[in-house]
Amino acid sequence: MSIRESASPEPIAAPRPWWLVAAVPGVLTFARGPARRGVPWIPIFIITVMVTMALFAPLLAPYSPIDQTLRDKLIPPFWVEGGSMQYILGTDAFGRDILSRLIYGARVSLIVATLALVAGGGVGLMIGIVAGYFGGVIDNALMRLVDAAFTFPAILFALLLAVTMGQGLGTLVLAISLLLWASFARVLRGEVLALKQRDFVALAKVRGCSSLRIMLTHIFPNVLNTFMVLVTLNIGVVIIAEASLSFLGAGIPPPTPTWGLMVSDGRGRIAEAWWVSLIPGIAITLLVLSVNLFGDWLRDRLDPRLRQL
Amino acid sequence: MSDATGDTVLEVRDLKTYFFLRRGIVKAVDGVSFSLRRGEVLGLVGESGCGKSLTALSVMRLLPKGAARTVDGQVLLDGEDILTRTPNEMREIRGRKISMILQDPQTSLNPVFTVGDQLREAISRRTRGRKSEAMREAVEALRRVDISAPEQRIGQFPHQMSGGMKQRVVGAIAISGHPEVLIADEPTTALDVTIQLQYLKLLQRLQQETGMAILFITHDFGVVARMCDRVAVMYAGRIVECGPVAQVFDSPSHPYTQALIASVPKMTGSTERLYTIEGQPPSLMDLPVGCRFAPRCPHAERRCVEAYPASFTVGAEHTADCWRLAAR
Amino acid sequence: MSGGELNGRQQGEPLLRVERLRKYYPFTRGILFAKTLGHVKAVDDVSFTLQAGETLGLVGESGCGKTTTSKLILNLEEPTEGRILLEGQPIHGLSGDALRRYRAQVQAVFQDPWSSLNPRMTIGRTIAESLIVTGWGDRATIGDRVSQLLEQVGLRRDQSTQYPHEFSGGQRQRIALAAALASEPHLIVLDEPVSALDVSIRAQMMNLLKDIQAQTHVAYLLVAHDLATVRHMADYTAVMYLGKIVEYGPTQALFDNVAHPYTKALFSAVLPPHPDRREEEIVLAGEVPSPLNPPSGCRFHTRCPFVMERCPREEPPLIEIRPGHLAACHLHTEAAPASTPSRMH
Numbered sequence: 017m018s019i020r021e022s023a024s025p026e027p028i029a030a031p032r033p034w035w036l037v038a039a040v041p042g043v044l045t046f047a048r049g050p051a052r053r054g055v056p057w058i059p060i061f062i063i064t065v066m067v068t069m070a071l072f073a074p075l076l077a078p079y080s081p082i083d084q085t086l087r088d089k090l091i092p093p094f095w096v097e098g099g100s101m102q103y104i105l106g107t108d109a110f111g112r113d114i115l116s117r118l119i120y121g122a123r124v125s126l127i128v129a130t131l132a133l134v135a136g137g138g139v140g141l142m143i144g145i146v147a148g149y150f151g152g153v154i155d156n157a158l159m160r161l162v163d164a165a166f167t168f169p170a171i172l173f174a175l176l177l178a179v180t181m182g183q184g185l186g187t188l189v190l191a192i193s194l195l196l197w198a199s200f201a202r203v204l205r206g207e208v209l210a211l212k213q214r215d216f217v218a219l220a221k222v223r224g225c226s227s228l229r230i231m232l233t234h235i236f237p238n239v240l241n242t243f244m245v246l247v248t249l250n251i252g253v254v255i256i257a258e259a260s261l262s263f264l265g266a267g268i269p270p271p272t273p274t275w276g277l278m279v280s281d282g283r284g285r286i287a288e289a290w291w292v293s294l295i296p297g298i299a300i301t302l303l304v305l306s307v308n309l310f311g312d313w314l315r316d317r318l319d320p321r322l323r324q325l
Numbered sequence: 326m327s328d329a330t331g332d333t334v335l336e337v338r339d340l341k342t343y344f345f346l347r348r349g350i351v352k353a354v355d356g357v358s359f360s361l362r363r364g365e366v367l368g369l370v371g372e373s374g375c376g377k378s379l380t381a382l383s384v385m386r387l388l389p390k391g392a393a394r395t396v397d398g399q400v401l402l403d404g405e406d407i408l409t410r411t412p413n414e415m416r417e418i419r420g421r422k423i424s425m426i427l428q429d430p431q432t433s434l435n436p437v438f439t440v441g442d443q444l445r446e447a448i449s450r451r452t453r454g455r456k457s458e459a460m461r462e463a464v465e466a467l468r469r470v471d472i473s474a475p476e477q478r479i480g481q482f483p484h485q486m487s488g489g490m491k492q493r494v495v496g497a498i499a500i501s502g503h504p505e506v507l508i509a510d511e512p513t514t515a516l517d518v519t520i521q522l523q524y525l526k527l528l529q530r531l532q533q534e535t536g537m538a539i540l541f542i543t544h545d546f547g548v549v550a551r552m553c554d555r556v557a558v559m560y561a562g563r564i565v566e567c568g569p570v571a572q573v574f575d576s577p578s579h580p581y582t583q584a585l586i587a588s589v590p591k592m593t594g595s596t597e598r599l600y601t602i603e604g605q606p607p608s609l610m611d612l613p614v615g616c617r618f619a620p621r622c623p624h625a626e627r628r629c630v631e632a633y634p635a636s637f638t639v640g641a642e643h644t645a646d647c648w649r650l651a652a653r
Numbered sequence: 654m655s656g657g658e659l660n661g662r663q664q665g666e667p668l669l670r671v672e673r674l675r676k677y678y679p680f681t682r683g684i685l686f687a688k689t690l691g692h693v694k695a696v697d698d699v700s701f702t703l704q705a706g707e708t709l710g711l712v713g714e715s716g717c718g719k720t721t722t723s724k725l726i727l728n729l730e731e732p733t734e735g736r737i738l739l740e741g742q743p744i745h746g747l748s749g750d751a752l753r754r755y756r757a758q759v760q761a762v763f764q765d766p767w768s769s770l771n772p773r774m775t776i777g778r779t780i781a782e783s784l785i786v787t788g789w790g791d792r793a794t795i796g797d798r799v800s801q802l803l804e805q806v807g808l809r810r811d812q813s814t815q816y817p818h819e820f821s822g823g824q825r826q827r828i829a830l831a832a833a834l835a836s837e838p839h840l841i842v843l844d845e846p847v848s849a850l851d852v853s854i855r856a857q858m859m860n861l862l863k864d865i866q867a868q869t870h871v872a873y874l875l876v877a878h879d880l881a882t883v884r885h886m887a888d889y890t891a892v893m894y895l896g897k898i899v900e901y902g903p904t905q906a907l908f909d910n911v912a913h914p915y916t917k918a919l920f921s922a923v924l925p926p927h928p929d930r931r932e933e934e935i936v937l938a939g940e941v942p943s944p945l946n947p948p949s950g951c952r953f954h955t956r957c958p959f960v961m962e963r964c965p966r967e968e969p970p971l972i973e974i975r976p977g978h979l980a981a982c983h984l985h986t987e988a989a990p991a992s993t994p995s996r997m998h
Contacts, residue, residue, distance in 0.1 A: 214768045215764075215765055215768040215769040216768065216769055216771045216779075218729060218763070219761060219763065219769060219829070219832070220771075220782065221729060222727050222728075222729070222756065222759075222761050223756065223760070223782045223783035223786060223832070224752075224753055224756035224757065224783055224786040224787060225782065225786055226786075229786070233771075233774075234771055234774075237771075237774075238772065238773055240773075372851040372852055372853060473939075487940050487941065488715075489940070517714035517941075518714060518878060518879075518919060518922040518923065519714060519918055519919060519922045519936075519937050520714075521922065522921070522922040522924075522934065522936055523936055523937070526934075526936060544851070544852055545852075545924070546852075546926070547923065547924025547925065547926065548924055550924060550925050550926060550927055550928045550930075551924045551928075553928075570928045571927075571928050571929060574926075574927050574928060575927075584853065585852060585853060588852060588853050588855070588856035589856075589881070589926075590855075590859065590879075590881040590882055590884065590885045591881055591926055592880065592881050592884060592908070592920075592923060592926070596884060596885045598860050598863070599856035599859055599860055599885070600856060601853065601856045601857045601860060602853040602856075605821065
């Protein structure tokens, strides 16, 4: 996303492949066969819509998310008096199209969420496995570290990072990862403790496997299910964290649109231009809710099978 | 499967309990009939998956909700069909007329309550007496199951006790309501051999004192020989042989019973190769029309595959379901 | 049974020699400044030998120390005192190549078929594990060996790509056995290999174990609580109680002439195969004492039906009461000469 000034907004005459938004998720979710009981189709649908938006942002967004057209500022959404189909969801104080910013904002959220989950989850996974497998002094030391991480005020720390390291994607991902790793480590350590009692771990030792090999080939594949569930359950946390940090000014600097930043932008005008804050707010809520419902369902499906094995 | 001669306290007729899964119907208990007389010990023997534990749970009406259901049959306790009772009525019956002890003493006792509390809870449900009264009864109950220093044990938690002692506490709770029928589902499988002997002798003593009937579920023929008056052998959801213990041991008539007895390592005799049964038990979702043991039976004939064998009498109150007995 | 004679096989060093083995676990209280309150004497001065191709049965009830002994032999734990020698070489304190060689020679099959296999690995990969770790050969060679092992335990070659959950309990134990045989070990520790299996499957597994022993001349250390199983499989039997061996001898001789009161009680607790055959039953009084605080003198004296005045004072030594047959009981120390046991050297 580069900063670009343009002369005037493009008219919506140019065809936008809106069908992508419906078709791609539709195919993905329904192509698996007849609908099965209990599967949370609506959350899955919403999630895939948002992922599609993020992936195909340049194709879908009618305008540039950062172009300012001051004469078109604060236009309400089309269904409100004063709005038009030219700007479907209205514009903000700088005349930027809310819909386009929403679509590009999904992209930022997705990138941040993925990076933070990989980094934070990955670190938590490694620490959890090492602590659980070795036990003793190593376990004690690492778990005290985890305790410390829990008691630390994460948001404050994130703000501190933003101030010292400067705002940006890297700082944001680092801050959010620090929030996540501890809970991953703690839960996964518990899993590893239980796993260690299973005979095949002792037998692997008897067959000559080194500790590293056991952790990689025996422990890791068996905690993967739990790890996946943790990832899904934490997506909501990450998105809200990103939104909060952006809202507080510690996230990605403007003019790059993020949903949190968009909510912050509309802060001063809730009364007369409610759509500027509310629409991104609704988007955040919908995504987090869908992800949580999906995560709950995934956990119910994967965990009982874990026990059975 | 004899009819009620003498005083029958529990009669099970054609009991069927199925699991309704998405993949199909699992016919775990598929037409089980037996009767239990007052004061007798009936053994229910079979390997894992034969349906013996589920039979017990069906009789107690303690099936896991949602998955399994008793679809047919009658369970007559003192002549009345308890399958038609309401949940409230069953709550009264359980513990008072019919009681059950399970295999794992770890999970039978609540780890956060003292042994005394759990006993008192069982006792006061029936007597509704004062706390001190229930306390005294609890100590007595522990003494009765040969637990030494019961006044101290009352205040202990389950984890402070050994497996054998826990199982005795479980027994004390089970008989506190003076039931007429006790169902024991593999109560000694998790215990050491010497502890098992102690426990079986205790059960026998209690049974003789109270006159209660016991349905003893086990996979161990040694336990059957030691404890039971009669024995029923189960395979793939049905009873294939039933009769007085000495008769079944002396002349096992169903090929499965014969094979089972032959494949157990003995303390005497040759230590050469053990007899083994080829193959696997049938899938309970996909049961054959004929005899369920036929695919593994060394004596199988055509008629065995075509129709399920009828029940044939091979001795006094001794029956077995095998076509080869038709000639006799 | 291979080489089950009592006399005339003592050629050189035995395959396995266990000398005065002790394993004490400290029992502590407190988190920061843990105070050692005492020790759980799980294994307390155990000695025995095992020749190549033989089976030694280790019998006892829970808490007797047989599982701990097997863990020590498998090098999963370090002994507190004493030593274990495999083909004359001490097995503890090894590292690197020496340890790898040891691991190849001593393998195990455990009790629980549902816990012995990694659910996320194909059984072919599990069986090949000891070969992969030692770099035994390339993929093709290892694959061939896996196929051969599968057939040896009565399964099919094409099943190597399947996962554990597709197999029954009995089949899983066979897979575990195949995995143990992969590195051509000289000794396999069998820790209750059949007790979790159904009665009719046990027979299959026991036959298979004996067949494999006849084919490969592997030695077994069979840990079991079921006397009939031990009778069928073991050449020699050692009975353990609270960390000590109380009786030892060639299986048949021991079974015919049970000497130690605990062994007698154990035998008596084996339920009769027929309702009419009611033997004299010895029911032990009381509970098994805690290994934290074992009774003084003879550890069995608190429950022994034949306890004498001497028993709480003096611990009876393990002495030979008949050629090759040892027992630790004062009932026999009066009669027998205190000679050093011939087999236990």
